[in-house]
Amino acid sequence: MGKSLTHKILESHLVEGKLIPGEEIGIRIDQTLLQDATGTMAMLEFEALGLDSVRTECSVQYVDHNILQGDHKNADDHRYLQTASMRYGVHFSPPGNGICHQVHLERFGVPGKTLLGADSHTPSAAGVSMFAMGAGGLDVALAMAGRPYYFPCPKVLGVKLNGRLPDWVSAKDIILELLRRYDVKGCVGKVIEYYGPGVETLTATDRLTIGNMGTELGATSTVFPSDEQTRRFLEAQGRAEYWTELAADPDATYDEYDQIDLSKLEPLIACPSSPGNVKSVRDVAGIKVDQAIIGSCVNSSFRDLMVVAGVLEGRCIHRDVFFHINPGSRQVLENVVFQGGLMALLMAGARVHESGCLGCIGMGQAPGTNQVSLRTFPRNFPGRSGTKGDQVYLCSPETAVAAALKGVITDPRDLGEEMEYPKVGEPEKYLVDTASIVFASPSYRETQVIRGPNIRPLPLMDPLPETLEAKVLLKVGDNISTDGIMPAGSDILPLRSNIEALSEFAYCKLDDDFSTKCKEVRAAVVVGGENYGQGSSREHAALAPRHLGVRVKIAKSFARIHKANLCNFGIIPLEFKDPTDYDVVQEGRDVRLEGIRERIARGDEKIPLEVGGKTIMTRLDVSARQREYLLAGGALNFVKQGLMK
Ligand code: MIC
Ligand code: SF4
DSSP states (O other): OBOOHHHHHHHHHEEESOSOTTSEEEEOOOEEEEOHHHHHHHHHHHHHTTOSSOOSSEEEEEOOSSOOOSSHHHHHHHHHHHHHHHHHTOEEEOTTSBOHHHHHHHHTOOTTOEEEESSTTGGGGGGGTOEEEEOOHHHHHHHHTTOOEEEEOOEEEEEEEESOOOTTOOHHHHHHHHHHHHOTTTTTTEEEEEESTTGGGSOHHHHHHHHHHHGGGTOSEEEOOBOHHHHHHHHHTTOGGGOOOBOOOTTBOOSEEEEEEGGGOOOEEEOTTOTTOEEEHHHHTTOBOSEEEEOSTTSOSHHHHHHHHHHHTTOOOOTTOEEEEOOSBHHHHHHHHHTTHHHHHHHHTOEEOOSSSGGGGTSSOOOOTTOEEEEOOSOOOTTTTSSTTOEEEEOOHHHHHHHHHHSBOOOGGGGGGTSOOOOOOOOSSOOOOOTTOBOOOGGGTTOOOOOOTTOOOOOOOOOOOSSEEEEEEEEOOTTOBHHHHSOOSTTTGGGTTOHHHHHTTTTTTTOTTHHHHHHTSSSEEEEOOTTBTBSOOOTHHHHHHHHHTEEEEEESOBOHHHHHHHHHTTOEEEEESSGGGGGTSOTTOEEEETTHHHHHHHTOSEEEEEETTEEEEEEOOOOHHHHHHHHHTSHHHHHHHHHHO
């Protein structure tokens, strides 16, 4: 039986377990990636392990999220990350150099290697055929220390691509089509592997777009073959020597199958306020648009910006639309300048920004009251833009620029009546810029790590008691994202390395009083529906509630990264055995987990929970290692215990 490329890469990296879907496996991690919003904590965690340097082939620290400098905090964190990177052998990409996923593809990605990143969109590296996953910061810190990464062995969904995309339809529409089919939890526990004749029509950055938003489907990772397109991209980036050819066996079998005829796709758009709320652009055409933004890690490549520049050549954007361009990397912008695209963008009236996450993580660019914003971003969870009740749509650069020209949502194919589709291919050679990257060097090992006052040590966490009594302080519905649990934005993000201050904001968008209520109880419970904790990988969505006293979360189901983060920080992730019990566990109720310590230590999967005079059954579906973490009160306690022994 032929093998999928996913299985080939996993097999060559497997250090523990068997490739049986659902069973825990451990794989060797070749490369790691940190960004600043999750990375400050992860770097502190790495330091706590007491090693002299990282033990990977390549580890990179990016600064791209917290780049507003309203006071000393973010700038202090940047200097900490730079000096710690130099000290421990990590490459450092400073603020302004670009968004982690775009820069990683350009400068560091290597086909067939594994990459673990403290950012949920790490599967963007599928663009150069890496097996890349997002994880919590602590898991990445452990990988930096040379430890394997453990996760449930995924199923492989093989998606066959046929045909070629029509004009005005692009890679974003392919992944939106899958989101239309599967919605935001349809690919949980799966790797999406693309194959078939349509694959070779997609460039490396098209593949980045598709891999990036596989995350929005709940997928563990996305895999593309490494072929002529990959070789061309690496060569154009001056890194031809890293290319190897990789593909599934011709008779490969997959756990599940699907296919897309690229030639039949039409422009699609995700409506407010979920990436899974996908409609055809035609169906929502005519809605007045106030803001359009091209940018974020999913659509800010050279191709994306040049298509937009091509459309805008000699034209002006509509007077009622504020139009922004957030380049994916400084190198992207330099290439756009070199090829003459910047002039068209500026003359059309675009606001061209420095490269970084910017509005995608609520660092500026918030839309006004009741305003409609079209963005090429990967996420539009409620309020993520920074504006309450926001109306954010996600679409391709083609659809965004069509709206910017016309002032209303417009099918970009309609532009075909006025102009030719500006096709943009991969240049033969990109201008390559590595000037601002601080590459790791043994000569930096003596660097003094500089810590600003915003960097606070991790609060201590107590081990799990014999029996747990707690109050249900919050009950939420399906698909609550980690943005809902631990919001970001320019006020809150700078506190990511100060857990005490940060935790005051936990759940603030769902319940203003949550942190105050927590102070009145000894231990707290949060109840959720399906796919609880989807979205961002931020471990702060476990760390901050834990600091406030949340010891148990009960949900119908959990998203992969969040569930791992809960175990890492000693919060017990229980699932309802009977989903209708969701109705029994109401806000304000007291719950009791009798003998919970012993049950977890024994390996019990069924956990009885007393609530309001009734006992309901819940399920604890975690690995033996995660049980140890829960007993110790968190992975760091567990690792420390080991060191003390
Ligand atoms: C996001 O897109 O939500 C983020 C911000 O990049 C996060 C990481 C974070 O919360 O810092 C992610 O995707 O993991
Ligand atoms: Fe940055 Fe947005 Fe990408 Fe997250 S999704 S890495 S915030 S650009």
